[in-house]
Amino acid sequence: MNSLTETGKRARAASRVLACTTTGQRNAALTAIAAALEANAAAVLAENEKDLAAAKENGMIASMQDRLRLTPARISDIAEAVRDLVKLPDPVGQLIGGGSRPNGLKIEKVRVPLGVVGMIYEARPNVTVDAACLCLKSANACILRGGKEAIRSNTAFAEIMCGALEGAGLPRDGIQLVTDTSRASAGDLMTLDGYLDALIPRGGKGLIQAVVKGASVPVIETGAGNCHIYVDDSADLEMAVRVCDNAKTSRPSVCNAVETVLVHREIAAAFLPRLKEALDVHHVELRGCARTAALIPGVVPAAEEDYDTEFDDYILALRVVDSLDEAIEHIQRYSTGHSEAILTETYSHAQEFTSRIDAAAVYVNASTRFTDGGEFGFGAEIGISTQKLHARGPMGLNELCSCKYIVTGSGQTR
Template identity: 55%
Template structure:
C-alpha cells in the first residue's frame, strides 16, 4: 500500500475516535502542541535552516525564502495562534436549527466535523501548524502534503506535534504528513474518495487549478490573490498612500497583498508622481499603463500579462482609469475574487463598489491585508476561499464543519 493510502487510512480510523472527544480534551491537546513548538524550537529551526540553505542554492527568490523562514519570534507567534484557537468556541455540536413537524417529528440541525481533510500547500511551514490545529479543534483528522521546499521543516514540526498528541486524548494518527515530494503523491490524494472527505489546496494559481481540475474528492478552492486598490477621484492622498503602501509592501509574498493599483485620472494628475516616488523609496518596481507613464516617465510598461500576474513580490502595476466604471471593468477582467479595495469619500461610489465587486472581501478605505482569519477574529485560518459553495473568505473553525439532521420520532411512518 502506498504512503498516501496508508496514512489516509490511519487518519480515517483516528477520525472516528476524534469525533467522540470533548472540547476540553481537544483543547488540552492543542495546548500541549503549542508548548511543544516552543520547547522544541531549536530542533525545528535547525530543520528550517536546511530548507533555507537548499532554497538559496536553488536560486529561490527572497520573497519565497521569507515565506519559508522560521525564527524564534515567528514560532512564538505560531504557538500563540494555537493558544488563541483554544480560546475560540468549538463549533462541533452547535445547534443551528430546531423545529417540530406537524406529524410530531422533532428535528435538530447540528454542526459535525467534515471527517478527514486533505490539505495540499506550498512553502509556508506555518500553514502546517495552522492546518493541523484548526482541523483537530473542529474534530477533523488531517492529511497534509506540503511543498518540497519546506520538507525538512514540515517533518520536524509534525514529529513535534505528533509527540505532543501522544500525550493527549487525540490519536497521533489524526495528524499525518505525506513526505513523498513527487507529483504522484498529489495525484493520488486527489482521487482518494472514501478516505478523504474534502481537499483544500493552498498556494499559487497552478497548484490550485491542478487540484480543481483533476480531483474527484470534493474541493474547497482557496484563491490566488490578484488584489486591487482603486483610488477614486475623491480619495484623500494621505489615506490612499498609507493604504496602498501597506497593501503592497507590508508583506508582498501573501495572497491578500495588492498587485494592481487603479487610480482615477484626476487623482493621478495631482498625486501619482508623489505616490510613485513613495513606492520607489521602498524599492517597489512599478509597471504602468500609457497614461501612468506619461505622468511618471521612469516607470516600466504594463501589459495584460502583468495585470493577470500574482507577483507575491515587490512589483506593482499602476493603471489610470477615467472613472469607477472602468475600474470595475478592470477588476472584473483580471481579479481573482479575493480582496478588493476602494479609497473614496464619495458615498455613492463606495456603495456601488461594495455592492458590485464580486470578491470574497471588499473594502472601503482599508488595506486588503486585513483579509485574514486572525484579523477577522476567527483565529488562525485554513485559507481564503474564493468560491461560493460551502465557505467563502477567511475559513475559520465553522468552515471546517458540515451539518447533520437529528430526527426524533415516536413511531411515525410515512404514508
C-alpha cells in the first residue's frame, strides 16, 4: 500500500542506532560529510547541470533556476555550514528537568532525538544537505523528499552523505532520499504512520497546506508569514522609515519580510511621503486604503485580499488606522502568527501590543527580518514554525528533539 514502508523501517532501525551514538561519533560523521561534499563537488555540479538543462527546457523562470543552481562556491558554503554544525552543542542527552520524589524515585527528564524526521521541500538542493546534517547532529534519522526539479542534484548529495556516514561507522540508512518524486510518494510520506515522528514541509503555501491537510503523521507547519508593522503615533519617524524599508526590501521573498504597514492617522501625513520616498528607490508597488491614497500619489487601491496576501515581492500594503486597538484588530484578523512589530515610544502601547498579539515573534522597534535561527543565536535552523504545538518560531537543534523520563528506584510500587 505505502511505497515507503521499507524506507520507514530502515529509517526506524537506523534511528535506534543513532540515538545511542556519542557526540563525537556524530561530529566525526559531519566532518566526513563536509570533506566528501568538497571532494565530490565536480560530480554534484555535473548532475546539477542536468537538472538545470531540464529546468530550462521546461521553461522554469529565472529566479527558480537561481534557487536550483549550484556553483563551486555554493558547494563550499554548504560544506562550511556542515562544519559549523560540528561546533554547536549537542542537544541530545541534556538534562532538562527532574528531581527526587517523596517516595525516593529519582526522575530525570532527558532530551532525546525525535527519532525519524521527514522533510518535504521544493527546488533548493542545499536543503538536502542542510536538513540531513541538522538531523544527524541531533541523532535523528531522516527521510527527505525534494522536488523533481532537483532530483539529480539531490541524489548526488545523498549518495555522498550516505557514503560518508558509512565510512564513519554509522548506518547509511540514517539519511534516505525518496527518489520517486511523484505526487503519490509525497502522499505516502505524509501517511507513513508509525515510522515518522515528525514531518516538516518547507516551501510555498500550496505545499505546506497540502501537507497539513493530507498528513496523518505529526506535522510541524512552517513558513507562511503575512507580517505587519504598526507605526504608532509616537514612533520615531526616521527609525520607522528605516525599519519598514528594511523589513520590505532587504529580502522580499522570505517569510519574515513585512507585507502590510499600518500607520496611525496622527502621523500618516508626516510618515507616508517619507516611507514612499525610501521605497521608491526599490520600485516597491504600494497598495493602500483611501486615506493612504489621499496622502501619497501613485497608490494602487488595496482590495481586501491585498491585506490577506503574502506578496513575497516588491509590493507593500498600507492602511491608515485610528488607534492601537484598530491596528491590533487588523493584525488579529490577517496575521499568520509569524512576526509582528510595533514601532512606538509609548511604553504602555509596547506592553499592550506584545501582550495581545499572538505570534511566534512580536517586535518592539525592530525589523521583522530578525525571525531566523541564526539571528536568534541558535546557530542553525530547520525552518520557522507558525504553529503553537511543539515548537514556535525558528527551530534549531533543540526543536528536533523530544524528551524521555528516566525513572530510577529501589523497588517502589504504587
